Amino acid sequence: DVKVTQSSRYLVKRTGEKVFLECVQDMDHENMFWYRQDPGLGLRLIYFSYDVKMKEKGDIPEGYSVSREKKERFSLILESASTNQTSMYLCASSSISGSSTETDTQYFGPGTRLTVL
Amino acid sequence: AQKVTQAQTEISVVEKEDVTLDCVYETRDTTYYLFWYKQPPSGELVFLIRRNSFDEQNEISGRYSWNFQKSTSSFNFTITASQVVDSAVYFCALKGMWGNTPLVFGKGTRLSVIA
Numbered sequence: 001d002v003k004v005t006q007s008s009r010y011l012v013k014r015t016g017e018k019v020f021l022e023c024v025q026d027m028d029h030e031n032m033f034w035y036r037q038d039p040g041l042g043l044r045l046i047y048f049s050y051d052v053k054m055k056e057k058g059d060i061p062e063g064y065s066v067s068r069e070k071k072e073r074f075s076l077i078l079e080s081a082s083t084n085q086t087s088m089y090l091c092a093s094s095s096i097s098g099s100s101t102e103t104d105t106q107y108f109g110p111g112t113r114l115t116v117l
Numbered sequence: 118a119q120k121v122t123q124a125q126t127e128i129s130v131v132e133k134e135d136v137t138l139d140c141v142y143e144t145r146d147t148t149y150y151l152f153w154y155k156q157p158p159s160g161e162l163v164f165l166i167r168r169n170s171f172d173e174q175n176e177i178s179g180r181y182s183w184n185f186q187k188s189t190s191s192f193n194f195t196i197t198a199s200q201v202v203d204s205a206v207y208f209c210a211l212k213g214m215w216g217n218t219p220l221v222f223g224k225g226t227r228l229s230v231i232a
Contacts, residue, residue, distance in 0.1 A: 031217065033219065033220075041224075042208075042222055042223070042224040042225055043208070043222045045219050045220075048217075050217045056217070058219065088160060090162065092162075096217075104167075104212055104214075105150075105152070105164055105167050106152075106220055107164060108154075108161055108162035108163075108164075109161065110159070110160060110161045111160040111161060113160070
């Protein structure tokens with residue numbers, strides 16, 4: 001079974017704090033993704049990475065950065081948290097190879113509900 | 118550009134009714150994947166199915182079935198004899214088959230199954 005884990009299910013931070021959200025996958029997937037989900041707006045892609053030390057901006061990268069030093073770990077960083085970053089954050093991973101039913105299928109972690117006060 | 122439209126924002130049905138969730142997509146890619154995900158109240162997105170654009174066979178898995186029609190750019194999802202545990206938000210998504218392009222999600226349909 002594919003397993004994607006996220007460091008926290010719930011997180012409360014104060015405005016201006018630096019926040020790290022960690023995501024780890026155990027399936028040797030090349031691709032990893034960070035989304036945020038807000039009511040009425042669906043899932044929006046923040047950043048993705050298709051290899052170690054590689055990153056690509058998604059639809060809403062402003063206010064975020066990412067780090068991928070190891071293949072299994074993809075971190076999302078809020079340099080200075082703001083109240084409009086209160087949201088549900090979802091991490092996902094996918095393979096570019098493997099069985100025909102696995103390639104490009106994204107598997108998601110349980111999500112982190114972040115509240116910025 | 119790619120786009121996925123789930124016109125039904127919310128659907129409410131009584132247990133044991135059948136329900137169909139609509140998904141219409143737009144893409145210029147000639148080969149692509151279509152997906153359905155389920156998001157129960159716990160929040161995690163659960164992968165349900167992936168279809169390739171060159172395979173228009175419908176698929177059935179237990180009470181779930183999917184109808185892919187390339188001619189109308191639709192990939193609809195039917196739950197037969199719905200159960201309370203089917204209550205969730207369901208997302209349809211699209212991805213071009215080549216290159217490192219991300220998934221494009223629809224806005225989701227919230228299904229409530231009432232006992």
